[in-house]
Amino acid sequence: MPQPDPGRMRISDDERAAVAAQLRDALEAGRLNLHEFDERSRDLYESQTYAEVGRLLEDLPAANLPVPPAPEPAPAPAEPEGSGNLMGHIALGMGVMSFVSFVPFTILAVVFGLIGIEKHRKGEADNRSFALAGLILGAVSVPVWILFFVLGASYWW
Numbered sequence: 001m002p003q004p005d006p007g008r009m010r011i012s013d014d015e016r017a018a019v020a021a022q023l024r025d026a027l028e029a030g031r032l033n034l035h036e037f038d039e040r041s042r043d044l045y046e047s048q049t050y051a052e053v054g055r056l057l058e059d060l061p062a063a064n065l066p067v068p069p070a071p072e073p074a075p076a077p078a079e080p081e082g083s084g085n086l087m088g089h090i091a092l093g094m095g096v097m098s099f100v101s102f103v104p105f106t107i108l109a110v111v112f113g114l115i116g117i118e119k120h121r122k123g124e125a126d127n128r129s130f131a132l133a134g135l136i137l138g139a140v141s142v143p144v145w146i147l148f149f150v151l152g153a154s155y156w157w
Helices: 013-028 034-046 050-057 086-097 102-122 129-156
Strands: none
Touching: 013 034, 013 050, 034 050, 086 102, 086 129, 102 129
């Protein structure tokens, strides 16, 4: 939604009264003569926006220009409860390492992959792709290592 132009926002009666007090102070200080004060006071009660009222005070050094209220910021999108998926990251690392050393890393990749996917399902993690990739790499390394052992055993016998 586009932000409204602050100068076009409407001014309240309380803010008008505060500006009228500033004009009276300028009259008493000799910055305005009676004719200017009368003209600006009339214009003040006919004005409706901050920009119109700001023009009445812009040449007075001690006057505070009325500032429109700041628009409320849009609420930030809510992040998932657990931002990140540590188990998924560990599973992916173990899945990659499972091609280097079979037993410990393959088992760990499958276990951490399943835990990471379960955390995602419960909404405690924000992605499941790392956990799934680790689980797949760990599962794929099992037949690779079995083939390696079978071929190695047949070669040596």
